[in-house]
Amino acid sequence: MRAFKTGIFAAMVLTLTGLAACKKSGNSPSSKTAQLSFQLQADNATSNLSASTTSGNLSTNSTFQRIPGLTFTSAVANISSFKLEAKRNGVEIEVTSKNLSNVDLFAIDPTVISVTLDTGVYREIEIKVELQHTADTSVLPLKLKGTFTPNGGTAIPVEFDFNSDAIIKAEAENININSTINFVALVHLHLNKLQAGITATELANATQTNGVIVISPTSNSGIYNKVLANIGNCGENEFKEHHKGGGDDDGEGHH
Secondary structure (H helix, E strand, O other), X not given: OHHHHHHHHHHHHHHHHHHHHHHHHHOOOOXXXXXXXXXXXXXXXXXXXXXXXXXXXXXXXXXXXXXXXXXXXXXXXXEEEEEEEEEEOOEEEEEEEEEEEEEEOOOOOOOOEEEEEEOEEEEEEEEEEEEOOOOOHHHOOEEEEEEEOOOOOOXXXXXXXXXXXXXXXXXEOOEEEOOOEEEEEEEEEOHHHHHOOOOHHHHHOOOEEOOEEEEEOOEOHHHHHHHHHHHHHOEEEEEEEEEOOOOOEEEEEEO
């Protein structure tokens, strides 16, 4: 009888030991990590580009729309979140960094927000910049200011107050995240692409509020809705590499 009890006890110990070993293996963390920073930047402070113009610093497929006489002088964003979606070792990965406020989109060095990312090769990458409607109009998701000069006319102040839920998407190809390099995912917001389908005549005939062309959900809503339809396709991603401790770009890719 004692031998029988001893055998049962030994079997139980072996079973528990095996379970503990499996649990430890399944939850073992990645041994190496890298830093990924998100940025959003408007790629031009003026909209006065011809309809066939492409940016020499970005993809040759980036064709810009144009409203003659419209110039943007300031652009500020309050970003609800940045999100990276990709596949790593065949597994879908999602990394989110929330709330980046009062971002000057014309700044030479854009504001950044960073996350820690496991090393490895990431494929089928999509970067999402999420904008969220707010009741507080002092922190609009996106606010643009500038002037519009009708043909042969006088410059009129323009204010674009974007206050809707929207996602700006930008795709990228494979990147190899390793522990010796920090990466920056810079999303370029093509302001000219916001203007697709809007004409100078529409802008010239827009309702003015105290001498200002205000484009918002409640003012010149027809123009606003066109911009709302365009905004999701206005992003283009660029990955920059910074060697840890080096500070210089090792390379960059445009997608």
